[in-house]
Amino acid sequence: MAVRRGEPDRPLHIGLLAPAIPASGIANGIVTYTRIMRDALRAQGHQVSILTAFDYEDERGEPHKRAPEGLVRSGLASLRGRLDRARRSRRISPGPFIATLREVNARLPLDVLEMEESFGWSRDLMGRGPTIVTRLHGPHIYGKDDLETDEERATSEQRIVDEGRSLAVIRALTSPSARLLKATLDHYRVRPPIAETIPNPIPVAPPAERWSLGRADPDQLLCVGRFDTRKGADVVVEAFQRALRQRPGLRLVMVGPDPGLTQPDGGRVHFADHVRTLSPEARERIDYLGRRSAEEIAELRLRSAFTIIGSRFENFPYSLAESMAIGAPSIVSDSFGNGEMVIDGETGLVVPIGDSEAMAAGILRLRDNPGALAEMGDRAYRRCAEWLDPDRVARETVALYRRAGA
Template identity: 25%
Template sequence: MSLPPDFTLLQVTPELETGGAEQSTLDVARAVVRAGGRALVASRGGRMAARLAADGGELIPMPVHAKNPLVMAANAARLIDLIRRERVSLVHARSRAPAHPALWAARITGRPFLATYHGIYAARTPLKRWYNAVMTRGALVIANSDYTRDHVMAEHGLDPVRIVTIPRGVDLERFNPDHIKPDRIAALAASWGLGSGDTRTKILLPGRLTRIKGQLLIVEAARRLAASSRHDFVILFAGDDQGRTGYAAEVRRAIAAAGLDASVRIVGHCDDMPAAYRLCDLAILPTLVPESFGRAAVEPQVMGRPVIASAHGGVTETVVDGETGWLAPVGDAEAWAAAIARALDASPEVRAAMGAAGRLRSTRLYSVEAMTEATMAAYARVIEARAR
């Protein structure tokens, strides 16, 4: 899709460490640059900032993650100056805290504003509902799944005309099984302490170490499997604690108490997730709260691996039970142990067939190209409406 002449996009994202919203920020920035525009990202930065720069995007360091009202007011002033100085064409917010100053700045400078609802935000008080509703105050709301779209409409009474579903996309060039050479897999296996002769079924739980991701649930499921004399698996928790050292320590204690040190491992942050998915035989997503989309359920399918996921939220749209993976009851350790056992008992041929079905479906529905094309169409729609 062609962009208006001299198009400059400003995305406002709390940080660029890791996560679905952050990856989508980079994907859209790269697409805008390739289409001949400029892509600015106001953020406090993080480990993904180098990738933004490599793709031609520009990081504008700013404490937009802050929720302090005084800092937010200062951010609004900074954004007003930035929008005017860089002749920003459109402002796209990707989280609530930065959305407030971004909305103020867009209104004062007369620039169109839209936001992407990347998560399901709880609102137990009118004040919190007002705080969350900033994501709906622009010209358009982008929902990352139909599940998210339904939530936004029910929570905020939004006119269906003002919301569009654009699922997150996966970079099919980066996540391409044919590009993963054996030496990459071997190097990753060695760094995770897996020997070349380890024939156990390898199960990957990708995601940061936080209670809602369900690591403790999986430790208990693994304990039940071990109690039934099953030792033909190794479960790998790939993700860092992002400062949640107390929870990480709790998970380690649970692993040790269950005698699972050889079967369940915390391997930390992984920079080569395509190789991680190919190293493992299947992925799991045992979230305790609904994922609005769940990129971690789509990426392994793109890499040809079946998935076991909690049966709620956006993953019920991306995982086809019995065809590309399995859906398991939320928070039920016994049911999760049974689901893992079912996957372990499936023959390599059956798992390969499910992985192939998942790859075929996911590459058709969830490519980064489809996501960025739809996002730029949303930009064009907002800009044209403003011009009229």
């Protein structure tokens, strides 16, 4: 089944393809997006199923492991052969997702399936029942590591080829970032019939859970994200070290996993090793907490003066949206959606990518202007409430689904 003409008000059965179902508890931006969209779409009367490689959440919210015979059919029995073919072709197989789609469709046919652009799988899922809508969560041409081993580079090159082939044939494409949408279309030289910017949704916090200057430590700065090169952890640490020379009372709290900073030889430098390159003063003033629960991170946001995001690539990060949703100001690198979510000087500060000196200046500017900090937080909250409202985003998305299937 697919979205059909002449049924403008019929509730849809919508499939959302994701790395994991929300009940898994996995911290991932696409999983967060899927959870919020699921809730907003169901509140509007639509049925929503969430599909992953080996399990799914049905339209009633019940989780399912894909049936054993489906797993065999999708490749467990022939896994070795598929892996051998993948190694030769450098292409990652969409087979498990196709098998999940087959099983969900057998329960209740999908009208539309929204999926990320990764691996060029949209092309493989076309013609299998539902209308396909592709969403740019992180096209590999911009999201890949700058430093890759020969093996990683070969796989990346194939992935980019597959993404381009898929984008050349799809009918509908959305992106939370207007800048990323334009850059992607220009790079691949494609023009889908429908290509629109729709932001990632997030509900704002109730008044009792909002950030306020009075409850925050003016010297505590927060960085939420992986300790790696793509997330710009090295830039944030260097900016903090610079700012610390002028404001020795500052403290940086870092939260997230530690895959390490990529090195030219393919190695990784983890936090414990990287911090040894810093001044003794900086080492003493950085608290690296590793992975923390969503509840712990929410409390850290309330206790921190502002959040710092130094990523070399971001599309439309939930780490920033979550700060906006509680009315907390942020300093962000000017990577695609960051510079659209934050209005420089009004809801936070935007600095050039990789510029630790500019970021340090921003840290000092916000630290020394508490009045401006409070005003930025309030404006960020109001912007989030209006622009990222889940009900509004869901309605805009469903309207696009219907056009895509017309």
